[in-house]
Amino acid sequence: MEKLVYALILVVRKLRPYFQAHRIEVRTAYPLRHILHKPESSGRMLKWAVELGQFDLEYFPRTAIKGQALADFILEFDAEVDDKAIVLAEPTSQGSSHDEKRQELPHPWWILHVDGAVNNNGSGAGIVLVTPEGHSLMSAIHFKFYATNNDVEYEALINGLKLALEVGAMNLIVRSDSELVVNQVNGGFQARGPRMKLYMRCAQRLLKKILSTRLESAPREENSNADALAEMGSQMDNVQLGQIPLGIQEIPSIPEVEVF
Structure with missing residues (x-):
């Protein structure tokens, strides 16, 4: 699971200006939100949770492999990360309910x-x-x-x-x-x-x-x-x-x- 969170950290660091300006949907088959918000988190996981907390990230179940090429491209920069479960997508009109409220x-x-x-x-x-x-x-x-x-x-x-x-x-x-x-x-x-x-x-x-x-x-x-x-x-x-x-x-x- 640490490899998965580290993969997300790599994406955020390489695309930091974009992440700072937009709300991002993270689609994954794993319960990332629960893992990152566990009160007993410590060490690297705690550091990564604080770093990711600076951005407007929303976590959703992965329903398709669309956009997987972006995650695969980022992961090529680090041979140790082999978990390809993250899909990033720009928010759609369906995901803008918070803004409408x-x-x-x-x-x-x-x-x-x-x-x-x-x-x-x-x-x-x-x-x-x-x-x-x-x-x-x-x-x-x-x-x-x-x-x-x-x-x-x-x-x-x-x-x-x-x-x-x-x-x-x-x-x-x-x-x-x-x-x-x-x-x-x-x-x-x-x-x-x-x-x-x-x-x-x-x-x-x-x-x-x-x-x-x-x-x-x-x-x-x-x-x-x-x-x-x-x-x-x-x-x-x-x-x-x-x-x-x-x-x-x-x-x-x-x-x-x-x-x-």
Whole structure:
């Protein structure tokens, strides 16, 4: 299965400008979407999943061998890759339902995925902002201050909202796999402790600056790209991040709380 994913990576790297400008259909007999979004992915598979996550790829079952010549041509450049299961095709009018739904909306919607991670190497956040056209803006942040699990989840949300404001997103759907943060900000849970209250109010202030927002709890498997970026950010793994920017945050987004 790694050979199959590597074959797709080769195609993407050789045709990167085209992939950046178009939505691409990947037709394969294998469950690539499931493999790439497995939460336990690591090593090369995790790196490839993050790289592919930058592009607007849609996976469909392979029903015909049309267009196989393109995949075969690309695979000739690497003798180790012998799996010819990928067929790339330009999106047809039948595959443009997402665009049609967006056009029906009065204003375009952006989608923001955020996640935080704490481990022995440190802490970090992952942010994936998807434009109404389907393009993904990705970034990872490494925190140089002590932070708990809840702190990094809030920091990921706050930094993601700041990014959305910077690019001018007016309508925004925010997805986080932290049910605590989602329910506190939405008013379902009470924030306990002065530090948690400051984080909650900071996130609520940023949300109010955007015309229309929805903050939703997302399963971890649907937030896998943000989760992978958060893990790499916590480890300051510039090698696996590649062209995805890594930010360094020296101090928390909220003022320090004095403890008496």
